[in-house]
Amino acid sequence: MHIFVSGSLAYDRIMDFPGRFQDHILPEKIHILNVCFMVNGLIERFGGTAGNIAYNLALLGEKPVILATGGKDFRPYEDWLMQLGLPLNGIKPIPQEFTAGAYITTDKGDNQITGFNPGAMKYPSEYTFDSINPKETLAIIAPGNLEDMLAYSRAYKKAGAPYIFDPGQSIPAWEGPDLKEMADGALALIVNDYELEMFRKKTGLEEAAILELTGTLVTTKGEEGSVILTKKGEEAVPATRALQVADPTGAGDAYRAGLIKGLILGQPWPVAARMGAVLASFSVEQQGTQEHQLEVADFWERYAENFGPPPE
DSSP: OEEEEESOOEEEEEEEOSSOGGGGOOGGGGGGOOOOOOOSOEEEEEEOHHHHHHHHHHHTTOOOEEEEEEOTTOHHHHHHHHHTTOOOTTEEEOTTSOOEEEEEEEOTTSOEEEEEEOGGGGSOOOOOOSOOOGGGEEEEEOSSOHHHHHHHHHHHHHHTOOEEEOOGGGGGGSOHHHHHHHHTTOSEEEEEHHHHHHHHHHHOOOHHHHHHHOSOEEEEOGGGOEEEEETTEEEEEOOOOOSOOSOOTTHHHHHHHHHHHHHHTTOOHHHHHHHHHHHHHHHTTSSSSSOOOOOHHHHHHHHHHHHSSOOO
């Protein structure tokens, strides 16, 4: 099975400020703000929607093709992907830009200031599909370069290849007609509950109308689990118990990877969603979106602990 994952590749550069931002900001001088926060250090981690989903699929033995861009500082990330055994042929180098990067500073009160440089993500990856066997292909379009998102949805539809549309944090950048076009003909639309509201406001569509575009609507709700909605009805899938919750940031991407793995195995949506929930539970146990590790046997053991015997 050929899996294509389009979206972003980014460095997450995380800094810890040992004080509180509010103690260094004078409210009466907010119109001429000029502050410097001395941080304790910097941690660099690999991230981005495409990178995170691909990483989680690799944990389950898959080798998806990442469709994204990398900048002049991409080599460490490239080495990481090679260690995972993932192909690099879908990643377009943009040598005049830095790889997309998020610069996140957190204070003692868990307040955050984030700067995001899209860098290479400003450029489309423009992957050329030589040929797609629809019966041997599954794709996901995750938030990334906007040109790519629209172009790949059209390419998959033209080839008759199934794809999951995951607009995520890109929704505010789109107009309603484009969102409807990308959802139209998708195997599924996947969003969290907040993104669903944004999608509905942008498109003017309620759930029933969304199901006229795509046969399945998957809504994730964090610790409350997820909901699978089709024309046949609605099924709620509970979240999986984690040993600890250290960082929920990458849970959504891990969920998507587990869901894709389930679909590849021919499982129905509710079972695939349970697989997504299991993989998400491993993700939240570590700081960072690509720091958790597991053996496939560990995955199925946790599945059994939460949902009963694994699917055949």
